[in-house]
Structures are given as structure tokens and as C-alpha cells.
Amino acid sequence: MNDKRGITACFRCSYPGFELDVNLQLPGQGVTALFGHSGCGKTTLLRCMAGLQSADGVMSVNGDIWQDEKTCVPVHRRPLAYVFQDASLFPHLSVRKNLLYGYRRTPGQQRKIHPEQVEQWLGLSHLMNRMPDRLSGGERQRVAIARALLTSPGVLLMDEPLSALDQNSKQDIMPYLETLRDSLSMPILYVSHSAAEVARLADYIVMMDNGRVTAEGPLQETLARTDQPFGLEDDAGVIINTTIGVIEEQWHLARGDFDSGHLWIRSNGNLTKGQSVRVQVLARDISIALNPHPDQSIQNLIPARIDQIADDISPGIALTRLVAGTTPFVARLTTRSVETLALKEGQQVWMQVKSVAIVD
Numbered sequence: 001m002n003d004k005r006g007i008t009a010c011f012r013c014s015y016p017g018f019e020l021d022v023n024l025q026l027p028g029q030g031v032t033a034l035f036g037h038s039g040c041g042k043t044t045l046l047r048c049m050a051g052l053q054s055a056d057g058v059m060s061v062n063g064d065i066w067q068d069e070k071t072c073v074p075v076h077r078r079p080l081a082y083v084f085q086d087a088s089l090f091p092h093l094s095v096r097k098n099l100l101y102g103y104r105r106t107p108g109q110q111r112k113i114h115p116e117q118v119e120q121w122l123g124l125s126h127l128m129n130r131m132p133d134r135l136s137g138g139e140r141q142r143v144a145i146a147r148a149l150l151t152s153p154g155v156l157l158m159d160e161p162l163s164a165l166d167q168n169s170k171q172d173i174m175p176y177l178e179t180l181r182d183s184l185s186m187p188i189l190y191v192s193h194s195a196a197e198v199a200r201l202a203d204y205i206v207m208m209d210n211g212r213v214t215a216e217g218p219l220q221e222t223l224a225r226t227d228q229p230f231g232l233e234d235d236a237g238v239i240i241n242t243t244i245g246v247i248e249e250q251w252h253l254a255r256g257d258f259d260s261g262h263l264w265i266r267s268n269g270n271l272t273k274g275q276s277v278r279v280q281v282l283a284r285d286i287s288i289a290l291n292p293h294p295d296q297s298i299q300n301l302i303p304a305r306i307d308q309i310a311d312d313i314s315p316g317i318a319l320t321r322l323v324a325g326t327t328p329f330v331a332r333l334t335t336r337s338v339e340t341l342a343l344k345e346g347q348q349v350w351m352q353v354k355s356v357a358i359v360d
């Protein structure tokens with residue numbers, strides 16, 4: 001044990017036709033999303049971290065070494081909790097007894113998370129006496145997460161925890177996951193191939209392709225990179241953490257302030273001043289003007305500097321990174337617009353943001 005914060009995950013392993021080769025230094029808290037298309041190796045990486053898949057490499061979590069040249073802590077001795085796609089609750093035990101199962105097996109001095117806390121974080125109070133077969137899929141998954149947390153792990157590994165749920169259940173469970181993100185001090189590694197889930201939950205993102213890491217970094221920075229093929233996908237865009245500074249009720253608008261500017265957001269009376277709101281601005285919803293035209297309908301007009309124009313990703317499309325103050329955005333422009341407006345890196349322009357979506 002040393003006092004180094006953060007997670008080191010460095011692994012090489014292979015199956016016929018597939019090789020995983022990653023070397024990651026990840027944050028020691030918050031949600032890190034492992035993101036990529038099906039088959040890129042996300043689950044294999046998570047299983048290597050847990051020790052469920054044997055691989056050469058190094059794994060340490062906040063100074064606690066689980067694997068290196070000399071050490072390989074067996075799976076059952078690693079202080080981790082693993083939540084799978086399908087909640088596997090004990091069918092003959094009530095929710096309460098399911099929850100207490102792991103808690104009672106954790107020595108008293110190691111218990112950092114207690115039943116009342118998880119009950120509250122995951123909204124389980126009214127379900128405590130139910131049997132698992134009387135729970136919805138989303139409720140079952142919340143109980144599975146709560147049960148995992150009650151072993152007071154040093155890290156929570158979640159492998160596509162929402163993928164077995166329908167769209168409504170996914171929406172219902174999200175606020176609980178956000179509460180966990182904001183309440184837990186342990187790191188959460190979250191495997192997903194859903195851009196929407198990642199946008200909503202992650203603080204840090206690791207993008208994978210064919211067993212390799214193609215990009216990693218804080219969510220905002222990484223989504224604004226222009227060298228990623230995902231930048232051309234329809235839901236490509238940046239995530240910005242804002243705080244509501246002004247509400248204009250008569251217009252149903254709220255002003256979300258961020259480090260270096262603000263964005264007007266549609267509000268149905270559900271936003272309050274001081275509230276933190278995570279918003280998404282899609283690359284396809286940004287256009288560029290050389291001057292701040294007052295005679296147009298777009299509410300969000302933000303001064304920005306063109307940081308990078310990547311015009312070779314797709315024919316006719318110039319993925320353009322812009323920076324407003326210190327906040328990066330990415331816009332999908334046509335190469336014709338770039339030429340017509342004579343846009344250049346370093347140039348000051350105005351970003352017209354057509355739409356801002358709340359993701360919280």
C-alpha cells in the first residue's frame with residue numbers, strides 16, 4: 001500500500017482474433033466511463049481489473065496494489081463490487097435480507113457505507129420487505145447496486161447496468177446513479193456503449209476500439225476532440241456543467257452559467273436558481289458567424305476562438321473545435337462554409353447555438 005491516488009490499469013491479454021492492450025491512469029474518484037462499440041473490449045478490461053480474467057499487467061486502486069510482477073490478489077480478496085447487466089438477487093430473501101447479506105459479512109471496522117444510507121440514495125425504503133420477484137427490473141437493479149455498495153468496496157465496477165432495462169426504466173434509474181456519483185468517494189468504473197448514459201453520468205471517459213484506448217480524459221475535453229471518428233456521429237457534442245444564474249419565467253428560459261459564458265436553456269418551471277445543470281450542445285447544432293447579428297432568432301450567441309479545423313475526417317465536413325474562454329465546443333461545419341467565410345485557426349468568431357439539451 002502506498003498513498004498514490006488514482007487507478008493504474010495496465011493489461012495485455014488475448015483471445016483468438018482479439019488482443020487487449022491498454023495502459024491507463026484513471027482518477028481515484030468520480031465516474032470513469034469505458035465507452036466504445038460492441039466487442040471493443042470494455043468487459044474484458046473490467047474483468048482484468050477485477051481479476052476475473054487473467055492477464056499480464058498492473059492494477060492498483062488508490063495506492064492498494066492488486067496486481068504487479070510480484071503480486072496477484074485473488075478476486076475474492078479485492079475490495080471491489082461488481083454490478084452486472086442482470087441483477088442476480090437471492091430470490092428467497094427479501095430486499096432487506098438481500099441488502100444485509102454483504103453488509104453482515106463485512107467486518108465492522110471496514111464498514112464505511114451503511115444500510116440507511118443506501119436505502120436513501122437508491123430510494124429503497126418502501127421496497128425493503130418485498131421479495132425480488134415482486135420488483136420491476138429497475139428496482140431489482142437498484143437493490144443489486146445497494147447490495148454491492150454495502151460491502152464498502154474501494155471501487156465499484158458496473159458493466160452495462162442499464163442495458164437489460166426498457167427506456168422508461170433507464171430514465172427512472174438515472175437520478176439514483178447521479179446521486180451515487182455525487183455522494184460516493186470511491187471511484188466508479190462504468191461500462192457503456194450508450195453515448196446518452198455517458199454524457200449524463202461520466203466525469204472522465206476512456207474510448208476504446210479493437211482492444212486499444214483511442215482517447216481518454218475529462219469528459220468535456222475529450223468530447224471536444226476533433227481527431228475522433230465519433231465526432232461525426234449524430235449525437236456528437238460537448239457536455240457543459242452549468243449553474244442556473246437567472247430564470248426568465250415569462251419566456252420559459254433559464255440562464256445556465258459556465259466558466260466563461262452562459263447558455264439560455266428551455267425551462268418548464270422545473271429549474272431553480274443556483275441549481276447545477278449538465279447540458280449537451282451537439283456539434284450539428286452550432287453554426288458560425290463572423291459578426292454578432294442581432295437580427296436573428298438564435299438566443300445563444302457566444303464569442304469564441306477557432307482552435308482547430310479538422311477537415312480530413314469526412315468528405316465535405318470540417319469538424320471544428322472552438323474555445324469560449326476556457327470551455328471547448330465542437331461544431332460540424334461544411335468545408336464550403338469554412339472556405340466561404342475564410343475561417344482560420346486562431347480567428348475570433350461568434351458561435352450560434354441552435355439548441356441546448358439538459359442531460360440531468
Ligand SMILES: Nc1ncnc2c1ncn2[C@@H]1O[C@H](COP(=O)(O)OP(=O)(O)OP(=O)(O)O)[C@@H](O)[C@H]1O
Pocket residue numbers: 015016018036037038039040041042043044045193
Ligand atoms: N471468453 C472469451 N473467449 C474468446 N473470445 C472472447 C471471450 N470473451 C470475449 N471475447 C472476445 O473478445 C472481444 C471483446 O469482448 P468484450 O466482451 O470485452 O467486448 P465489449 O466491448 O464489452 O462488448 P459488448 O459491449 O458487446 O459487451 C470480442 O471480440 C469477443 O468476442
